[in-house]
Amino acid sequence: MKNQGEKGKGNAMMISVVALGILLLTSLLVMLLYINKTGKLGSENANLTNELYAANERIAELQAQNDHNIIRADSLTNRIAAMESEHKDELEKKQRSIAYLKASGNKKVQELNKEIERLEKTEFEYEKLQNRYDRLLAETLKKRDRINLMEDEISALKESIEQSRGLNAYNIVPITKWDRWICADRYNVDVARRVDQIAITLEIDGSPFSKPGKRDVYLNMIDPQGNLLYPQGEEFLYTLMKEINYDGKYVPVEFMIINTSKMTPGDYTIQIYIDKELVRESRMTFN
Numbered sequence: 548m549k550n551q552g553e554k555g556k557g558n559a560m561m562i563s564v565v566a567l568g569i570l571l572l573t574s575l576l577v578m579l580l581y582i583n584k585t586g587k588l589g590s591e592n593a594n595l596t597n598e599l600y601a602a603n604e605r606i607a608e609l610q611a612q613n614d615h616n617i618i619r620a621d622s623l624t625n626r627i628a629a630m631e632s633e634h635k636d637e638l639e640k641k642q643r644s645i646a647y648l649k650a651s652g653n654k655k656v657q658e659l660n661k662e663i664e665r666l667e668k669t670e671f672e673y674e675k676l677q678n679r680y681d682r683l684l685a686e687t688l689k690k691r692d693r694i695n696l697m698e699d700e701i702s703a704l705k706e707s708i709e710q711s712r713g714l715n716a717y718n719i720v721p722i723t724k725w726d727r728w729i730c731a732d733r734y735n736v737d738v739a740r741r742v743d744q745i746a747i748t749l750e751i752d753g754s755p756f757s758k759p760g761k762r763d764v765y766l767n768m769i770d771p772q773g774n775l776l777y778p779q780g781e782e783f784l785y786t787l788m789k790e791i792n793y794d795g796k797y798v799p800v801e802f803m804i805i806n807t808s809k810m811t812p813g814d815y816t817i818q819i820y821i822d823k824e825l826v827r828e829s830r831m832t833f834n
Contacts, residue, residue, distance in 0.1 A: 771813025
């Protein structure tokens with residue numbers, strides 16, 4: 548019985564110890580929860596304090612901006628009042644000016660009407676003058692065309708007269724001669740190698756506009772190859788040359804070409820120049 552009582556007593560102590568441990572653990576847990584909650588509340592309190600400080604600073608800035616806006620609004624209000632006063636004065640000036648213009652408008656209208664009438668009369672006179680000018684211009688253009696035509700005719704006549712002032716060559720007649728030792732001379736030979744001499748006769752004459760005086764008459768003989776026979780002169784080459792004295796009548800001229808070498812068959816060209824101007828050409832053919 549004694550052992551059972553000690554055993555029950557030990558169990559009761561064990562239960563007490565366990566209960567006490569549980570109570571201590573519960574207290575410790577509650578204490579930890581309280582400490583954690585207290586830390587969170589302190590952090591939130593610090594954040595709220597900072598936000599309150601920032602809000603106070605923003606309120607101060609807004610208050611300063613509001614004061615500046617109030618001052619600016621007062622300035623704008625004063626400026627608007629001044630502008631309204633100036634606008635009122637300007638409006639009164641314009642109204643007075645309009646009244647003056649209305650008062651003098653009738654007089655201006657009458658003057659303008661008179662000016663319009665004068666301009667209409669002037670325009671009518673101008674149209675009459677313009678029509679007259681157009682008629683005169685048409686007549687002037689016709690006369691100018693006629694003058695131009697007459698000038699062209701006069702130029703053609705002057706050119707014709709200038710051309711007729713010069714002399715010309717007519718009746719060019721070549722006569723060939725073959726010198727023979729045995730028989731008498733033969734003329735008008737057409738075999739090139741037998742032509743020893745060529746006598747060329749012609750006449751120089753002019754027109755009523757030709758001036759009398761001395762002239763230089765040149766004879767050029769061109770062979771079939773285009774070469775000048777027996778060339779003389781420096782700048783102006785020629786075969787033979789004679790000076791004549793023109794007195795208003797035709798002048799007979801004769802040239803004599805003495806062949807120093809045998810001629811070749813073909814067409815030969817005779818050119819007559821008067822004062823170095825070509826006036827006539829003729830051809831002769833040798834076999």
